[in-house]
Amino acid sequence: MADNVKPRVRVPKTASKDEVITIKTLISHPMESGQRKDKDGNVIPRSIINRFTAEFNGELVVDATLEPAISTNPYFEFDARVPETGEFKFTWYDDDGSVYEDSHQVEVT
Amino acid sequence: MKLQFTVKSAAVLAVTLALTAAQADPVEDDQLVINGELEMATDAPASDHLDGALGDSVYSGWRFRDTETRAMQKDDFDNPMFLFVDAALEAWDTPDGSAGKSCADCHNGIDESMKGLRAQMPKVNDKGELWSLENYINDCRTNRMGAEAWGWNSQNMKNMTAAIGVQSRGMPVAVKIDGDAAPFWEKGKEMYYTRFGQLEMSCANCHEDNFGNYIRSDHLSQGQINGFPLYRLKDQGAVSIHQRFVGCVRDTRGTTIEAGSQEFRELELYVASRGNGLVVETPAVRH
Numbered sequence: 001m002a003d004n005v006k007p008r009v010r011v012p013k014t015a016s017k018d019e020v021i022t023i024k025t026l027i028s029h030p031m032e033s034g035q036r037k038d039k040d041g042n043v044i045p046r047s048i049i050n051r052f053t054a055e056f057n058g059e060l061v062v063d064a065t066l067e068p069a070i071s072t073n074p075y076f077e078f079d080a081r082v083p084e085t086g087e088f089k090f091t092w093y094d095d096d097g098s099v100y101e102d103s104h105q106v107e108v109t
Numbered sequence: 110m111k112l113q114f115t116v117k118s119a120a121v122l123a124v125t126l127a128l129t130a131a132q133a134d135p136v137e138d139d140q141l142v143i144n145g146e147l148e149m150a151t152d153a154p155a156s157d158h159l160d161g162a163l164g165d166s167v168y169s170g171w172r173f174r175d176t177e178t179r180a181m182q183k184d185d186f187d188n189p190m191f192l193f194v195d196a197a198l199e200a201w202d203t204p205d206g207s208a209g210k211s212c213a214d215c216h217n218g219i220d221e222s223m224k225g226l227r228a229q230m231p232k233v234n235d236k237g238e239l240w241s242l243e244n245y246i247n248d249c250r251t252n253r254m255g256a257e258a259w260g261w262n263s264q265n266m267k268n269m270t271a272a273i274g275v276q277s278r279g280m281p282v283a284v285k286i287d288g289d290a291a292p293f294w295e296k297g298k299e300m301y302y303t304r305f306g307q308l309e310m311s312c313a314n315c316h317e318d319n320f321g322n323y324i325r326s327d328h329l330s331q332g333q334i335n336g337f338p339l340y341r342l343k344d345q346g347a348v349s350i351h352q353r354f355v356g357c358v359r360d361t362r363g364t365t366i367e368a369g370s371q372e373f374r375e376l377e378l379y380v381a382s383r384g385n386g387l388v389v390e391t392p393a394v395r396h
Binding site: 004006008010024026028073 | 186189195196
């Protein structure tokens with residue numbers, strides 16, 4: 001169970017039609033790989049974010065599988081073309097079954 | 110044929126030397142603008158007390174770092190220190206200790222009450238002792254909150270000094286060096302010019318005589334501390350002022366003085382005063 005997991009997202013509030021905007025996302029998470037051992041030699045169980053998705057108005061635009069080698073606090077930055085006013089929805093899936101969500105409105109002017 | 114070849118090599122060598130020199134100087138063609146809004150000067154006229162030791166200008170360490178590292182500091186989203194700042198802002202509002210009080214219970218909002226504080230640290234307290242920000246925090250924790258003191262270089266402490274420091278971002282460093290601070294400042298100055306360790310190196314050997322040059326692969330800055338605590342890419346974590354001092358003394362192959370010691374607080378005062386006029390960049394990013 002990961003503590004203090006907090007998603008952060010930066011999306012421009014406005015864009016012109018069909019503009020390509022840059023979206024930055026970061027989630028604070030230890031991303032314990034499952035490869036390490038504690039002082040007593042016991043394996044520290046794997047606890048990572050294993051999937052990240054971004055949707056725009058319900059349409060899936062990014063779907064990423066995360067592996068144990070990805071470092072603490074995974075950061076994704078990507079560009080997206082915005083055809084219309086709508087909402088980006090970001091979802092992170094944790095090994096422990098938790099799902100973290102964040103969404104941001106983009107207005108096309 | 111042979112003559113031609115020699116001339117060519119000399120020309121190549123000259124070009125290489127010119128390039129190295131250009132890289133070594135503080136970067137001139139970049140401007141530190143945080144989040145596209147807050148413009149920050151990264152140089153300032155050198156203080157009178159330096160007596161020309163650093164030339165006419167003092168430069169932030171930001172000017173000695175690579176393009177990518179400089180870019181990370183320009184955007185708070187990309188600056189990993191803000192994860193730590195966020196953690197401290199939560200701690201600010203969370204009661205701790207036997208008195209059941211949080212920082213906010215006495216100080217209210219961190220943005221108002223802590224504004225400008227970083228720029229004056231370290232300073233002489235009302236008992237005549239030289240205190241760093243860490244001392245003030247632990248004084249609050251032990252005497253007002255009834256909580257346990259934080260270790261000087263503990264994560265909690267560095268989170269909090271970063272969160273307090275960022276409230277002064279963009280304000281010029283202005284530590285007091287006269288009056289009751291003068292004796293501490295003199296001792297700090299003496300330490301700055303004292304050679305340590307098997308390598309017999311003083312702070313000044315690198316950060317005054319050789320800033321802009323390389324020591325092996327490291328690009329030496331003036332050793333300014335206006336961006337601390339900062340994110341160090343090499344350590345993948347926050348680094349405090351005294352932590353860096355310990356690292357420097359260790360690198361001379363000397364026996365280090367402890368973080369939080371009287372000696373290092375005096376050195377902190379002196380080093381901070383060398384950057385008087387530079388703006389607070391806390392929390393900076395360096396490599």
